[in-house]
Amino acid sequence: MTLTNYSPVHNLNRVFDSLMNYARDEEAKAYAPKSYLTEKDGVYTLEVELPGVKKEDIQINVESNLLKISAIRKREDEEFKYEREYHLSNEVDSANIKASSENGILTLALSRKPEAQSKRIEIA
Numbered sequence: 088m089t090l091t092n093y094s095p096v097h098n099l100n101r102v103f104d105s106l107m108n109y110a111r112d113e114e115a116k117a118y119a120p121k122s123y124l125t126e127k128d129g130v131y132t133l134e135v136e137l138p139g140v141k142k143e144d145i146q147i148n149v150e151s152n153l154l155k156i157s158a159i160r161k162r163e164d165e166e167f168k169y170e171r172e173y174h175l176s177n178e179v180d181s182a183n184i185k186a187s188s189e190n191g192i193l194t195l196a197l198s199r200k201p202e203a204q205s206k207r208i209e210i211a
Contacts, residue, residue, distance in 0.1 A: 120156075120169045131179065131197040137169055142188040147195070149181045156193065 122135045137145065137158050145158040158169040175181055178199050185196040 118167065118169050119171050120158075122171065122173075129199045131199070133173070133195040133197060135171065135193040135195070136191065137188070137193050138191040139167075140169065140188075140191065145188060145193060147184075147186055147193075149175075149184065152177065152179075152181070154181070154184075154195075158193075 120136050122133060124134075125132045135156055137160070139160045139162065140158045144160070145156070148155045152175045154173040154175055156169070156171050156173075160167040160169070175197070180198045180200045183198050187194050
């Protein structure tokens with residue numbers, strides 16, 4: 088039997104990057120903002136770069152296991168649209184996502200469901 092290291096953060100980053108790596112759409116002027124995912128103590132932190140976007144112009148929706156972020160940055164006579172979707176794993180508690188926005192960075196805290204938390208097993 089072979090044991091391998093398992094990192095849920097590495098796997099989520101790989102899945103997010105492979106599924107959501109799309110370039111900007113010239114006609115709709117929709118851009119996929121850069122995002123970064125980290126994990127600490129059972130909480131995933133997703134940071135999304137939305138420069139120049141006010142928090143009132145950000146919309147976050149979760150339907151099933153799909154997290155969709157859209158935002159509009161208004162500048163003079165132009166609008167820039169940001170859109171990005173993330174497929175959430177079943178271990179994320181989508182009912183308890185917390186969001187904040189500061190200095191052009193949208194931060195989402197995605198907690199793991201209690202049953203998905205790691206457990207220490209004592210040897211009898």
